[in-house]
Amino acid sequence: MFQLLHKDKTSKARLGKLRTAHGIIDTPVFMPVGTQGTVKTLSNDELKTAGAEIILGNAYHLYLRPGIELIRRAGGLHKFMGWDRPILTDSGGYQVFSLATLRRLNEDGAEFSSHIDGSRHILTPEKVLDIQEALGSDIMMVFDECVHYPAAKDYADKSLELTTKWARRSKERFDVSEAKKRGQLLFGIAQGSTYSDLRARAVKELLNIGFDGYAIGGVSVGEPRNLIYEIAGLTAAILPEDKPRYLMGVGMPPDILEAIARGCDMFDCVVPTRNGRNGQAFTFGGDIQLRNAEYKEDFRPIDERCDCFACRNHTRAYIRHLFNTNELLGLRLVSLHNTRFYVKLMQMSREAIADGRFAPFRDEFVEGYNKGSE
């Protein structure tokens, strides 16, 4: 299922291949976020042209709207949204503990009020597994409690205990599911907040249960950047070599390279599209804010070295005009460029790993990026 192809000589970076029901993914990989069954503003064709190998959907959002029965009748999420490449679905744990209003949390599951209409719902590990079975995602995530930062150790400890119990129940449901028979994969999520001993315990218990891959969750929840790197590094170091490692919700371009250097393989983040919709464009020379007056008469593309539709056809001045006049094409062009940038950064990372020069590649990129960013 996961093949480790190569280990970088200059860092802990790894090159791999992950086989799923809808195709093979080269790792390290970035997964554009398609929360509600669409990567915001972009078409499936544009995602493919940008080189996206896999996208992320969200069980919580899709469960609320349009509802799982509708997607089941449509033939699953792939058919519903017209996307034929792999999909990973987030379990909703993060959303229940951030977006929704949590009403009750106990060993059975979580009761919450929808952020859309206040309606009451209960999610349990088993129900979340069933939802993702209906969605038909290639990679399913276990339901977990996502602990925010900062968290007292006592709280993080108790929370981890619950998350581990839920992980075991998820696996038990998975083992007798249609999902497993159909080749859907299930990933466990290591929590433990910022405590290295809790992280170690989380990993040990998950390994005892056994999953197709392992995610590092509960990061990028408000903690300082260095702490993200530290947790990613210490958790990745104790995860098995022969399984993919997914660092959830990270991050800005330098963050991803730092995490790759520490042995992480898979990434998702709303940054390329969300920040794109605010006019922030990513380039190898740093990020720029296209609304700024300095781009008023800048007739260069966002990035002269970029091969995306926006950079081949449009100028910074034009895109700035689109933002100034609230034209939706502006949101599209920058989201498209940023998605292409993230995918390209992963492609270049894989080449650097294959050539055994990932650490210098990262150093050069991060230095140039930070120097040029606004």
Next chain:
Amino acid sequence: MFQLLHKDKTSKARLGKLRTAHGIIDTPVFMPVGTQGTVKTLSNDELKTAGAEIILGNAYHLYLRPGIELIRRAGGLHKFMGWDRPILTDSGGYQVFSLATLRRLNEDGAEFSSHIDGSRHILTPEKVLDIQEALGSDIMMVFDECVHYPAAKDYADKSLELTTKWARRSKERFDVSEAKKRGQLLFGIAQGSTYSDLRARAVKELLNIGFDGYAIGGVSVGEPRNLIYEIAGLTAAILPEDKPRYLMGVGMPPDILEAIARGCDMFDCVVPTRNGRNGQAFTFGGDIQLRNAEYKEDFRPIDERCDCFACRNHTRAYIRHLFNTNELLGLRLVSLHNTRFYVKLMQMSREAIADGRFAPFRDEFVEGYNKGSE
């Protein structure tokens, strides 16, 4: 410049070819509206794939934002927006008398406050010609006073007098302009409200001045549908055969076919994109409102006979979900489909004219469309 290829046997419909600096246009033609240098939500590639031969830009909006000097420095509107096919620019007459706050109107021109920031501006026929020269549009429109409905005859008469004087001054400026040397065309606009004798006088005076083409303006300004057809018909009937006739701002699909049957060649309207952004989709079986609950589990495309990206890849149920969740892809997909529908309707109209069966084609379409519309 304009070649009349064929006259329909069953109506006054005409088949023609219009030669511009950026290419040849087959008429009858529909021009998608790109007010601010972008056809809302759509990329240039999508417009081309949909078959758009020419688009419309708006001098008033572009003059206010991003400003003419910026577009001049970008090398004209084509280069600024990255569109290499023909562009027609509206003169701003309609916007000054509808969108802006008119401050003073006299023989020299119109003083108004911008609808964006209240700033004061003066537009004269000469200035509007200069603006369109800088934009580099293939077809420029004269500055006119657009009279709304209903208008007293006395007012319409005086207004027409002013519009005619402005038309003459526009032509005089045009005759000594760089625009003319570069092959930009200038169209006159016949006003005269709903009064047939004023329309006749408008046409007679415009013909005395002499333009590359003639528009019928001051329609679709609140009058009943039959009056649009009547004015279009009586004005087209007295326009010269060897020049293109442009019915401004019309309209819904049946309106356009009725106008073609009365001898009009060119059309523009915000309906395919504006209504598309509200979820209204056009089909040969009528228009449908995709937000409606009846499409919740409708897994058919918008129109099974349509070859657009939306219809080849997505279902009504999915698009309804996108509207329900405020996802911009929904606006894109319906705008794209509707634009393709309008272009396709023109292609089919041209075929029907060439075959000498436009009247029955129109009758069949209008009957089916009206019967199936919501």
